[in-house]
Amino acid sequence: MTVTPQQDDRFDVIIVGAGISGIDAAYRIAERNPGLTYTILERRAQIGGxxxxxxxPGVRSDSSIFTLSFPFEPWTRKEGVADGGHIREYLTATARKxxxxxHIRFNSHVRSADWDSSTDTWTVTVEQDGGEKRYRGRFLFFASGYYNYDEGYTPDFPGIDRFAGAVVHPQHWPEDLDYTGKRIVVIGSGATxxxxxxxxxxxxxxxxxxQRSPTYLISASKYGKVAAVARMLLPRNAxxxxxxxxxxxTEAVFFFLSRKAPGFVKWLLRRKAIKKLPAGYDVDxxxxxxxxxxxQxxxxxxxxxxxxxxxxxxAEVVTDRIEGFDATGIAxxxxxxxxxDIIVTATGLQLQALxxxxxxxxxxxxxxxxxxxxxxxxxxxxxNLFWCVGYTNASWTLRADITARATAKLLAHMAAHGYTHAYPHLGNEPMDVKPSWDIQANYVKRSVQALPKxxxxxxxxxxQNYLADALDYxxxxxxxxxVFGRAADRAPLAG
Known part of the structure; x- marks a missing residue:
């Protein structure tokens, strides 16, 4: 049965997701196009993504919070590497400010979207409060990230069902898990x-x-001296x-150095490990x-x-391979x-687009x-469809903000010229294909086919080059x- 959207379910822009990308998109679109109406459809019950x-335990930013935060809303806490709870507070406060x-409609899980070329509108079907609802919008912006929220990746470990303790994936950490005085094995060597x-x-x-094999680790101070000096000398926004x-x-230069002089960076990181670990520790x-x-x-x-x-x-690090599980642990x-007593499978994410x-x-x-x-x-x-995906080698928000500003700019251009649709067109030009993400992380190699080309x-x-992209913008x-155009019979929308 077709459900016809009511007038109050029609918007100029529909944004999917109320995390960093969604809040950034809402701010940038409204800033440049104040006459447009928008809604944010968030599948969870609160802001944060x-x-x-x-x-x-310990969830935090895995890059500088100063690049993970928004350029238009300063991060005011002292630390440059932020705890997850403080990031949630920052996002919530920014959205409120x-x-x-x-504009957020919580518990709204977007299941499908269909473009109607006769009216130049998207009809978005949403699972909401146990039922189905439909929204219509001229533009659709996916700020829903790049991975499956419902389940992380766990390999098929032999005999894992025989383990008598708790098995936990970090993506769904139990609130009531008491690990005080417990023996814990964390499988994995990545950021989590x-x-x-x-x-x-x-x-x-x-x-x-x-771990099966080591990962490169970079140590940096949680409290940066540059931030302290800048805050002492300059107004907050400056x-x-x-x-x-x-x-x-700093992030861009270190990445460039890693690619152009990998031997030097290996030496630098190894030297840091030797300095911080006990004498005689088998760093190699x-x-x-x-x-x-x-x-990676x-x-x-x-x-x-x-x-x-x-x-x-x-804590200790064991580099080995799993033969199997038994009631008391891992062979x-x-x-x-x-x-x-507890096994944590920090074994990665599952890629998922849109x-x-x-x-x-x-x-x-x-x-x-x-x-x-x-x-x-x-x-x-x-x-009229946009998808926000951050960098693999720098903070997510650096690209998210470029994407949001580019979207807002395009919408303003279309309004100025009376266009109702726009789409990129390659035509018959031959184009070689390369992976959208060029890192060799296992979660990417497992599911590289999940992403567009x-x-x-x-x-x-x-x-994966913020400086080049910023210059391009x-x-x-x-x-x-x-390709720009106008619908012959575009349905009237709010705003």
């Missing part, structure tokens, strides 16, 4: 594992990080701009990866907290056994995996490879 979902929270372990070690009897720019440049077994820096995302350990936990005897291929929603045009399903990405945020030949030439090339040709 990733920062509301992840509640495991700018009136964005009044290295975040969890120092926090767990504060209360657990013993925490073991079990200080935030200086700190944010410094942080972005447990903290010397087999790949080059930034082939590098993990931040503020103030060397993981090294300190190992040095203090509260390893080396013949060793890890006794455990929040898992199905997309169609005039009732005909389209597969986003067959489409090239335009300027990293639009899909080839799909009108990247070309090798601009504007179809998805780059400044000199953007808004009509490049774009």
């Amino acid at each position: 990733t920062w509301d979902l992840f509640r495991y 700018y009136g964005i929270d009044r 594992a290295v975040t969890l372990i120092p926090s767990l070690a504060e209360r657990a009897e013993k925490v073991t990080m079990l 200080a935030h701009l200086v700190i944010r720019t410094y942080s972005a440049l 077994v447990h903290f010397k990866p087999r790949y080059n820096p930034w082939d 995302r590098m993990c931040l350990i503020p103030d060397a907290d993981l090294y300190n936990a190992v040095s203090g005897g509260r 390893l291929e080396s013949g060793k056994h890890l006794d455990a 929040g898992g929603a199905t997309i169609s045009m005039d009732g005909v399903a389209i597969d986003h995996r067959d489409r090239f990405v335009y300027k990293a945020h639009m899909l080839e030949d799909v009108p 990247s070309g090798t030439k601009r504007p179809w090339n998805v780059r 400044r000199f953007d040709r808004i009509e490049e490879a774009m």
